[in-house]
Amino acid sequence: MATGRTHRPATRSRGIPEATVARLPLYLRALTALSERSVPTVSSEELAAAAGVNSAKLRKDFSYLGSYGTRGVGYDVEYLVYQISRELGLTQDWPVVIVGIGNLGAALANYGGFASRGFRVAALIDADPAMAGKPVAGIPVQHTDDLESIIAENGVSIGVIATPAGAAQQVCDRLVAAGVTSILNFAPTVLSVPDGVDVRKVDLSIELQILAFHEQRKAVEEAAGEPGTVLQVPKETGKGPDGDVPAVMPA
């Protein structure tokens, strides 16, 4: 069945912590900006500020890649850009397919951040026959029927799913069967994939919900004069002063 193997058992293969990998793109962006301004070297303190992280964390992160800094001076910007790019695998070309060319899929196809980082949109795929042939971001949309051949012909190993939730798992299965081993999922669903396939999830509404939680906390703290008190919810009473409980009680 291969049920929900979304989380990998850690990346302890060569020793770069997952948390560090997740920050490398951040450093890379900051470094690229410095590079464009022809800044030759940068200290961990400066770069950390630019990337929005702690400087000690940054140094430790870089230490996993090797000793690329010079004590008393800092890091060579160009050299570091290259090392991180190589570590992330961005020195090679990654053909990517985007499945589901709705509003979001079109936005992704037009997103400039991909091409500039070694990612090439090899194909746009949609299930709607009316979309077929219509160019989006200068690339003609192809029909889902050709998914397998498109993957094979372009040697695609990374797929982006921007379909409705209902179609996501099915598309995912076909992508995986066709040889895709990394998936970026924008559909609000939990995808089941076999071992060896990586899935990363981006969920817009989840992010907003997390913000709402913190926003509500702020409001509550504001209302209750001093924070840290009051918040004793009436846990016993099943029908407290909540007023309108639109749900059945258990038991």
Add this chain to the structure above:
Amino acid sequence: MATGRTHRPATRSRGIPEATVARLPLYLRALTALSERSVPTVSSEELAAAAGVNSAKLRKDFSYLGSYGTRGVGYDVEYLVYQISRELGLTQDWPVVIVGIGNLGAALANYGGFASRGFRVAALIDADPAMAGKPVAGIPVQHTDDLESIIAENGVSIGVIATPAGAAQQVCDRLVAAGVTSILNFAPTVLSVPDGVDVRKVDLSIELQILAFHEQRKAVEEAAGEPGTVLQVPKETGKGPDGDVPAVMPA
């Protein structure tokens, strides 16, 4: 100046761990699906499978909210939906503004996942005068000049930034000054905000880069017969067998 206070000093106010908060929307979605299928109760094991997490983790998460389960039976679906919604602050209405109505902004405006979770798109804002008045997702786009009054009139506390990177910080500053205290940032930049303002970041290209890293690792492991060996990169030689190093060496 308020330099880079992106990370909050932990949410230890009422005791719900940040990691748990981030999973609550996941549970909520799974529960909502069960609710629509009129499933009355669900065990931690089943729900965990549906949400793609460990069942012990799920039980511990719920324990932070209180004891809402019944031993031997499981959790009451409707009741839990309500409790999580309330905890996340989704029982109230959250007016949201989206700034930057390009491809992505339009996709967000059309995204159905917002409205169904208590979020209401109060306004769409763009700096392009040509966009003003043009309806997107049934909502007329307004000009950036009116940003402050829009925020004030609608009581907006959550803002979404979907502008180009160059404009993001400026827009952010104006949002914060106008009273917004939670920001969802899609622009590839580190935003500086004063204390008390929450920022969550969604970066499309970063996710792809992380996938590329793992994809490359797979390829390397594949190439080297048995994984776990070989990977001794020539650390000494500045000019190893890399071939084309398009960067300056340090020192």
Add this chain to the structure above:
DNA sequence: ATGTCTTTGTGAACGCGTGCACAAAGATGG
């Protein structure tokens, strides 16, 4: 060459998050 000064690289401590494993709680049947 030597001393000073800056900045890296990292050892060590700490805290958070995860998952195991089990006791307590309650449902259910006799």
Add this chain to the structure above:
DNA sequence: CCATCTTTGTGCACGCGTTCACAAAGACAT
């Protein structure tokens, strides 16, 4: 009313990630 069975709630241990603090390394001036 008692026994059994299911499932929750959680104590505990472990590992990862973060941060501090400092020694080692190198640049630079004299």
